[in-house]
Amino acid sequence: MSILIQHVTLNGALCDVYIEGNRFKTIAPHIACAADCVLDGKGKAILPGFYNTHNHAAMTSMRGYADDIDLFPWLKNHIWPFEACITEEDVYQCTRLAILEMIRGGTVFFNDMYWFSVAAVRAIEEMGIRAAVGRLFIEASPGIILEQNRKENEKLEAMKASLSSRVILTYAPHAIYTVSGKTLSMIAEQAKAGNDFIHIHASETELEVANSYKDHGLSPIAWLDTCGMLGPRTILAHCVHLSIDDIALIRQRECIIAHNPTSNHKLASGRFRFHEVVQEAGCHVTIGTDGVASNNNLSMLEAMKFAALSAKDQSKKATAAPANLIFDCATRKGAEAFSIHAGVIEEGRLADALLVDLYHPTMVPNHHLISNMVYAADTSCVDTVICDGRILMDNKVIPGERDMIISAQRTIEGILGRLTTNE
Amino acid sequence: MSILIQHVTLNGALCDVYIEGNRFKTIAPHIACAADCVLDGKGKAILPGFYNTHNHAAMTSMRGYADDIDLFPWLKNHIWPFEACITEEDVYQCTRLAILEMIRGGTVFFNDMYWFSVAAVRAIEEMGIRAAVGRLFIEASPGIILEQNRKENEKLEAMKASLSSRVILTYAPHAIYTVSGKTLSMIAEQAKAGNDFIHIHASETELEVANSYKDHGLSPIAWLDTCGMLGPRTILAHCVHLSIDDIALIRQRECIIAHNPTSNHKLASGRFRFHEVVQEAGCHVTIGTDGVASNNNLSMLEAMKFAALSAKDQSKKATAAPANLIFDCATRKGAEAFSIHAGVIEEGRLADALLVDLYHPTMVPNHHLISNMVYAADTSCVDTVICDGRILMDNKVIPGERDMIISAQRTIEGILGRLTTNE
Numbered sequence: 001m002s003i004l005i006q007h008v009t010l011n012g013a014l015c016d017v018y019i020e021g022n023r024f025k026t027i028a029p030h031i032a033c034a035a036d037c038v039l040d041g042k043g044k045a046i047l048p049g050f051y052n053t054h055n056h057a058a059m060t061s062m063r064g065y066a067d068d069i070d071l072f073p074w075l076k077n078h079i080w081p082f083e084a085c086i087t088e089e090d091v092y093q094c095t096r097l098a099i100l101e102m103i104r105g106g107t108v109f110f111n112d113m114y115w116f117s118v119a120a121v122r123a124i125e126e127m128g129i130r131a132a133v134g135r136l137f138i139e140a141s142p143g144i145i146l147e148q149n150r151k152e153n154e155k156l157e158a159m160k161a162s163l164s165s166r167v168i169l170t171y172a173p174h175a176i177y178t179v180s181g182k183t184l185s186m187i188a189e190q191a192k193a194g195n196d197f198i199h200i201h202a203s204e205t206e207l208e209v210a211n212s213y214k215d216h217g218l219s220p221i222a223w224l225d226t227c228g229m230l231g232p233r234t235i236l237a238h239c240v241h242l243s244i245d246d247i248a249l250i251r252q253r254e255c256i257i258a259h260n261p262t263s264n265h266k267l268a269s270g271r272f273r274f275h276e277v278v279q280e281a282g283c284h285v286t287i288g289t290d291g292v293a294s295n296n297n298l299s300m301l302e303a304m305k306f307a308a309l310s311a312k313d314q315s316k317k318a319t320a321a322p323a324n325l326i327f328d329c330a331t332r333k334g335a336e337a338f339s340i341h342a343g344v345i346e347e348g349r350l351a352d353a354l355l356v357d358l359y360h361p362t363m364v365p366n367h368h369l370i371s372n373m374v375y376a377a378d379t380s381c382v383d384t385v386i387c388d389g390r391i392l393m394d395n396k397v398i399p400g401e402r403d404m405i406i407s408a409q410r411t412i413e414g415i416l417g418r419l420t421t422n423e
Numbered sequence: 424m425s426i427l428i429q430h431v432t433l434n435g436a437l438c439d440v441y442i443e444g445n446r447f448k449t450i451a452p453h454i455a456c457a458a459d460c461v462l463d464g465k466g467k468a469i470l471p472g473f474y475n476t477h478n479h480a481a482m483t484s485m486r487g488y489a490d491d492i493d494l495f496p497w498l499k500n501h502i503w504p505f506e507a508c509i510t511e512e513d514v515y516q517c518t519r520l521a522i523l524e525m526i527r528g529g530t531v532f533f534n535d536m537y538w539f540s541v542a543a544v545r546a547i548e549e550m551g552i553r554a555a556v557g558r559l560f561i562e563a564s565p566g567i568i569l570e571q572n573r574k575e576n577e578k579l580e581a582m583k584a585s586l587s588s589r590v591i592l593t594y595a596p597h598a599i600y601t602v603s604g605k606t607l608s609m610i611a612e613q614a615k616a617g618n619d620f621i622h623i624h625a626s627e628t629e630l631e632v633a634n635s636y637k638d639h640g641l642s643p644i645a646w647l648d649t650c651g652m653l654g655p656r657t658i659l660a661h662c663v664h665l666s667i668d669d670i671a672l673i674r675q676r677e678c679i680i681a682h683n684p685t686s687n688h689k690l691a692s693g694r695f696r697f698h699e700v701v702q703e704a705g706c707h708v709t710i711g712t713d714g715v716a717s718n719n720n721l722s723m724l725e726a727m728k729f730a731a732l733s734a735k736d737q738s739k740k741a742t743a744a745p746a747n748l749i750f751d752c753a754t755r756k757g758a759e760a761f762s763i764h765a766g767v768i769e770e771g772r773l774a775d776a777l778l779v780d781l782y783h784p785t786m787v788p789n790h791h792l793i794s795n796m797v798y799a800a801d802t803s804c805v806d807t808v809i810c811d812g813r814i815l816m817d818n819k820v821i822p823g824e825r826d827m828i829i830s831a832q833r834t835i836e837g838i839l840g841r842l843t844t845n846e
Contacts, residue, residue: 012580063787066795068745104803148791266798267733268741296798297785301726309688309729310736318691322491359828360525362720362802364486365835371487373717375689379785380527405782412788 001389003351008041008363009358010345012369017046019129019351022165022389027347035257037391042353044383045369048343049108051334054199054237054258054288056114057098057131058091061412062293071205071267079293083115085418091116093411095123096404098298102129103398105299105379108387109340111258111288112234113172113199115148118155124167128390130352132338134172134199137187142180166388168197168338170235175201176220177208181227188228197233197338200224203246204238205269221246230255235337237288238263239277240270247281256284256337259329261306263290274311278329286334287326301381303391304330304374323374345401424459424812426774432463432781433768435792440469442774445588445812450770460814467806468780468792471766472531473759477622477660477681477711479537480521480554481514485716486836494628494690502716507539508583509843513541516834518546519827521721525552526821528802529777531810532763534658534681534711536595536622538571541578547590551813553775555761557595557622560610565603577691589811591620591761593658593726598624599643600631604650604760611651620656620761622681623647626669627661628692644669653678658760660711661686662700663693670704679707679760681750684729686713697734698743701752710749727753727797746797778807 010017017024022320066078091114102110112120117133119363120256124131131357133224135153138146156169163169171191173179203209211222221242230253231308231333237258239250250257259272278285287307289298298307306327311321335343335352342350358366385393392398426442433440439454440447442798449456488502489501514537532553535543540556547554558576561569579592586592594614596602602610614621626632626643633644644665647653653676658680662673673680682695701708710730712721723790734744758766758775765773781789785799815821 001607061788062790063785063799064789064791066796067791067794068742070741074741097784097787104784105729141703214839218623262732265736266741268735268739268743270739271736292799296794297801300783300799302728302801305725306729306732306790309685312691313688313694313733316693318493318497318689319491320691331748361520361527361824361828362486362722364520364828365484366834367485368487368490371490371719376486376715378720378722378801379803401784402782405787409787 001206003037003039003386003389003391004031004033004035004038005046005355006039008355009045010042013035014281017345019386022351024347024349024351026347027345035185039384041355043357043359045358046104046345046353046355048331048345048385049106049340049352049354049385050288050330051340051343052102052107052110052288052298052300053235053256053286053337054260054290055098055110055298056291057110057112057120058086058094058114059291059293060097060101060408061086061090061094061415063296065293067296082415082419085415086115088116088119090411090415092119092123093408094340095120096127097408098292099123099127099129100398100401100404101298103392104382105301106382106385107298107300108352108385109334109338110245111170111338115152117152119158121156121159121163121167125164128166129387130166130195130340132168132170132199134170136246137171137173137183138178139180141182143182145183170197170199175208176212176223181216181223184224184227184229191233193364196232197235198229199235200229200237202236202239203241206241209241219243219246221249225249225253230322232256234310238272240264240272242273242277247277247283250283251281254284255337256286258288259285259307260288260290260303261310263294263299265306265310267294271310271314273314274307275315275317279320284333284335284337286328299332299379301373301377301379305377308374323368323371326374327370351389353386354382356381357383426460426462426809426812426814427454427456427458428462428464428469428778431778432468440464440768442809445773445774447768447770447772449581450768452804462807462817464778466780466782468774468781469768469778470796471754471768472529472775472777472808472810473753474709474761474763474766475525475530475533475711475721476658476679476709476721476757476760477683477713478521478533478535478721479699479714479716480533480535480543481509481517481537481539482714482716483519483520483524483831484509484513484838486719488716490719496805505838505842508838509538510650511539511542511833513838515542515546516831518543519550520831521715522546522550522552523821523824523827524721526611526808526815528724529618530721530723530763531755531775534593534622534761536597538575540575541582544579544582544590548587551589551815552810553589553763555591555593555620555622557593560606561601561604566605568606568844584672589733593622595622598631599635599646604639604646605648607652608652614656618656620658621652622658623652623660625662626664629664631757634666642666642669644672648672648676655679661692662693663695665696665700670700670706673706674704677707679709681711682730682840683707683711683713683726684733685726686717688729688733690717694733694737696737697730697742698738702743707756707760708752709760710753722802723753724796724800724802735781746791746794747795751791774812775811776811777805779804780806
């Protein structure tokens with residue numbers, strides 16, 4: 001498979017981009033060669049796609065189901081009873097719905113943590129996006145991993161050899177308050193042995209931090225370090241409440257923070273200190289949307305704007321979190337976090353990209369394209385999405401979208417039906 | 424002119440909507456009558472359009488021109504030199520660009536304050552949107568109104584009788600730090616005599632408040648009251664820094680606050696206390712985008728999400744600023760603020776509306792349509808826009824859009840050319 005994109009704008013200049021297999025082969029002013037597919041890039045700019053580093057994709061089923069509610073009643077009275085009705089088929093359907101939405105917004109990769117992950121893998125493989133899928137760990141009681149997790153993770157393990165190069169398996173213990181130190185230590189060893197990534201919620205709420213001090217005499221970050229969990233292949237989701245020592249430890253262990261500004265604001269969890277943690281302390285930061293239940297969409301364009309504006313507001317500095325840095329966090333740094341050789345439009349890199357419409361009113365004028373992407377664009381500006389050398393959306397069309405939407409609607413009606421029966 | 428929208432979803436039920444002239448005439452399950460234009464509403468919901476209560480529309484010329492800079496160097500080194508090169512034709516072109524963007528996002532009204540307002544009126548009249556256009560007042564020295572403003576306001580006055588019912592003229596003194604008390608008092612009297620609206624920036628930054636205490640011994644709000652400026656037809660843009668007494672005064676005088684969450688975050692101006700000012704004290708609040716230079720788009724959908732999430736974050740309450748309230752501020756309350764009999768889809772009201780695509784991935788599932796609008800949707804969900812009984816966008820198509828975009832691009836290149844010559 002080869003793709004030739006003609007007359008497209010890259011870094012302010014017109015060029016042609018030739019993709020062979022899953023990589024950018026040639027980028028030059030004029031390329032004269034045949035290709036299986038030729039795209040007209042006139043009036044469009046090519047940019048890296050987005051790498052969403054924290055998601056629970058199948059939670060699309062709960063979009064708008066329970067908003068404006070405090071965290072604990074929200075979980076106990078709404079989210080958990082709903083989740084108790086979800087089947088493997090639901091996860092497949094709702095992950096497809098999530099992927100449709102992500103493709104529309106130019107996202108080419110997401111880091112997922114959810115139930116029935118085998119079904120998520122099926123949706124990911126079919127739809128052509130990249131993803132890291134977690135072996136989920138939640139404990140019934142300290143040291144006893146939920147049977148559902150254990151079985152699902154065995155199935156994932158059995159599939160491992162047959163997965164495409166687009167799918168990465170991670171270890172995804174939910175959080176320190178749902179997984180014991182003993183199990184965390186075991187996971188850390190397994191991840192180290194397999195050179196695998198770890199994905200965990202960390203320091204999201206004040207309550208989590210207070211309980212960690214009560215239970216372990218340590219902050220969540222220090223406790224994770226004690227369990228051997230911190231390293232350059234560890235993705236810490238949230239990190240809203242960090243002490244000075246936590247920041248130093250994250251820096252020293254070269255962990256990756258997945259910052260989820262929209263979710264943190266919506267749940268009133270607190271403010272990530274972007275300027276201090278990233279610009280002053282130099283921690284690695286990437287951007288995630290979190291799941292739809294706490295966002296309520298999967299737009300990385302919106303997440304970038306929230307990240308930038310939240311950083312300015314929190315630090316009281318209009319100069320904090322400038323557009324180029326935020327864009328880099330959402331693209332190159334996200335790819336790098338998972339050792340994906342992508343996130344930059346460059347010969348030899350994996351061919352992940354989006355085309356934006358330069359004649360869309362919010363992209364005019366074009367004084368600064370990256371500023372327009374971070375501060376002005378929304379998903380309506382995204383025209384075409386390419387992942388791993390395959391066109392996932394062409395001129396705003398995703399093949400089969402309407403049928404997938406209708407299937408997802410039916411599936412979610414089914415969940416609501418079972419939920420009513422349970423009540 | 425009549426429009427019949429068939430099989431559209433309104434408040435969860437299917438119905439037909441018949442528009443005659445500029446008002447909703449009949450809303451019923453089935454309407455059998457001829458119409459000049461029949462729209463298929465299947466798979467779409469009808470909702471009120473958005474009323475953007477603070478804007479400087481023609482600042483689209485500066486989208487992405489100068490970001491991530493502190494307020495004063497931003498104004499002095501970037502915004503003001505750029506504005507010094509702007510002509511009446513530029514304002515016409517860039518207001519058209521702004522209106523295109525607003526229509527795409529479902530906005531049917533904006534409250535404008537800018538230079539060359541006669542050119543803005545021309546764009547508004549041609550493009551069919553509603554607007555309130557300000558007689559701008561800025562002083563060269565205390566008591567001496569800029570000659571440019573004086574002349575422009577005379578021209579506006581001369582046009583007044585010929586304006587369509589879509590256009591309202593307001594008094595728009597820029598702020599207390601650019602207009603003296605003497606002039607503010609004169610404006611207050613003129614506005615009162617004509618039963619006109621007043622539109623002014625108020626309590627946007629800490630510096631403005633500090634200087635007001637220094638110069639007048641009063642907060643900006645108290646000073647405006649002394650000048651006779653506060654009443655139910657006064658729109659106070661921003662109100663970020665309010666004392667308890669300011670809040671009581673705004674409540675007592677029944678002023679309208681135009682809250683601009685995106686701009687306040689981007690310029691790190693501070694946080695509007697939505698929960699305290701609106702939900703506890705009961706002040707009237709509407710939503711604005713501010714101009715593109717400090718936002719950098721005109722999406723009311725995005726502004727609603729920033730308003731809701733900022734309120735939750737600021738008050739540390741996930742329950743603050745619920746979706747229905749925020750949607751109401753962006754629609755009905757915005758229309759009411761300007762005595763426009765619209766903002767609700769109801770027989771007899773002015774026919775302002777948008778249709779959203781219920782099969783767009785971010786609108787699925789539809790547990791709660793208003794939550795989806797506030798928290799999930801972006802402008803890509805907006806399919807059709809009707810203002811004053813006229814279709815401004817049909818199925819995402821705005822007639823003449825591409826030509827207007829190209830004209831705006833040329834115009835902005837012209838400004839940059841003159842700017843370079845000036846340097």
